[in-house]
Amino acid sequence: MRKTLIGLVVAALALGATPAHAAEPGAPGLGDPYYPRAGNAGYDVRHYSLGLQYDPATDVLTGRTVVNAVTTRDVSSVNFDFALPLLTARVNGRDVGFAQHGTELTVGTGGDVPAGTDLSFVFTYSASPSRTHAEVPVTRWKRTPDGALAVAAPSMSPWWYPANDHPSDKATYDVVITVPDGVEAISNGELVGTFPLGDGRTNWSWFSGKPQTTYATFLAIGQFDVRRGYSDTGKQVVTAYSDALGTRGPAARASVERTREVVRFLEGRFGYYPMAELGGVVSPYLSSTLETQTRPAYPAWAFQDGPNDYVVVHETAHQWFGNSVAVRQWKDIWLSEGFATYAQWLWSEAVGEGTAQDLADWTYRYYPADHEVWDVAVADPTPRYLYGAAVHERGALALQALRAAIGDATFFALLRTWASTKEHGNAGTAEFVAMAEEITGRDLDDLFRTWVHSPGKPAPVGARSLTTSEPKSFARIHRDGPARG
Ligand SMILES: [Zn+2]
Structure with a gap:
């Protein structure tokens, strides 16, 4: 027993010195079926600390970003998603080499590093993020008349900080933005404070202590x-x-x-x-x-x-749905959009502008069987329909079909259990189906096959007759739907 323990300690020390097996470069993507090169394999980010300066007059963003990560396997280098030209890279206090190709930034790890190692990356850069160039011919950074916006899905981070840009790698954040006095700089989480530097500039300091996806992290300056x-x-x-x-x-x-x-x-x-x-x-x-x-x-x-x-x-x-319970892969987007749309149906029900069943009936009636919205599989909409009507409205329809099948009490118990069990994590459709079956003790394969896995217009939702007049809230919810994230 004692000998085994000593053996383990020796093995652990040896692991600290050299990887147990050959270290390889971290992969430049996580293999998401829609965006295979989004994110990077080989490490998990714990915390981003962004120190940024932005001057609206010149559109120059200067950054010093610290990324604290843990390796998930033996690596000899790792990738980040980043579109701006990098000036320097350091790992655990040492300067390391790097290379950029498109939005892939490859960074050396200062030698082979075993799985489970804490790495602290420090990146510096200075560039005009709204400017495109041959290597990266697009930008999602938006320069505005009074500042800038970094707000976009499914990907925004490459234009302002190096990241593991996929919803499956959440992290906490510190964001400090230095702007000229009189300019506001808004981001996520807690406003720690605004601190005048006495040189005509002010620091805006934000802290996000709950795990956050890269695409839900934003900056609004102006x-x-x-x-x-x-x-x-x-x-x-x-x-x-x-x-x-x-x-x-x-x-x-x-x-x-x-x-x-x-x-x-x-x-x-x-x-x-x-x-x-x-x-x-x-x-x-x-x-x-x-x-x-x-x-x-x-x-x-x-x-x-x-x-x-x-x-x-x-x-x-x-x-709750999208941020706390985030998608596991991008094809799971209905678990975000369908649920957020369904919340609007619940609000409508509460304020007397149409029940969720009324809205489901009208949505069903609104789209004829030959409408392209029915060509999409809700649980696999393809990148083209990532934010389309299918994931929003048919996603909500699927939830109403489920509610009609299992009853109000069980349905809301399921939503609460889903939100609390998967809190601050990631989840996919199969997990939701499994939880629904566990809570109801029923086989719900047919229902989910009909409403989320298969294209085509199914038989009407529930047992009630279709409403014959448009619910008061329908136009507003429907019109805003496909144009929103
Ligand atoms: Zn949405």
Whole structure:
């Protein structure tokens, strides 16, 4: 026994010195069926610490990003997803070589490194992220008249920090952005504070203590009215409204300031709110909505017809489904979009603008059998329909079909169990089906085959007759749907 222990200690020491078997370069992708080169194999990121400077006048982003990671196998180098030209790379205090090809950054690890090793990478860079070049002919960084936006799905991080850019590798974040005095810089999580440097610039310091995906991590720089407060459970609330909202400003404020109320409503359906902060950011320079963690990003057009509580319900619901319970692979996106759309149906039901069954019936009726929305398999929509109507509306239809089959009490127990069991993790369709079958004790293969795995228009949802008039909330939920994340 004692001898075995000593043997293990010796083996562990030996492992610390040289890998047990040949170390190889980390793979430049995680093999996601839709985006095989997204993310990188060989390590798991624990924490990103981003130190950024941005000057709206010059569009120059200067960064010093620290990535703390643990190797998941023996590696001799690893890849990051990064589009900007890198200046320097260090690993555990040593300068290391690197190479860039397109959005793949390969970094040496300073020799062979065994699995389970803590690596601290430090990257420096300085570039205009809105400028494209031959190596990377696209950019998702958006320069605006008053600053910049880094808000996009399914990939945004390569244009502002080196990352393992796939939802399956979540991490915590510190984001400190230095901007000229009088400019606001908004990101996720807790606003730790704003610190004037005394040289005409101010640091905006943000901290995300809950695991966060790269695509739900954002930056919005410009002229914003920033409001800070606390929820009745003591969570920090930060909302930010662009000074350029014009006549849409009041409607945006009226809706987004209801986020606290929306959180309480959704807690009644899905269980406790999984994040430590809440809020929202609204800008006329955003083209679509995104469930950026703790602080959804709303384009001004979402409020062009006046207040729009439904869009707030959708994005806030994503804090449970999409952010806390994130997709395992991108094809699982209906577990995010279908659930967030279903939350809107629940809100409609609560405010008397149409029950979820009414909305399911009308959605079913709205799309004729030859409509292309039925050509898509909800649980495998292909990258083309990643944010299409199928994952949003047919995803919600699938949930209503499930609710009709298993009853309200079991259905909501399932949603709460799903949210708490998979909290701050990743999950796929097979896991949801397994949990539904476990909770109900029923074989639900036919139901899921019909509503999420197979293309084609199935028989109507549930046993009720189809509604003959359009639910009051249908147009708003439907119209915003495919244009939002
Ligand atoms: Zn969404």
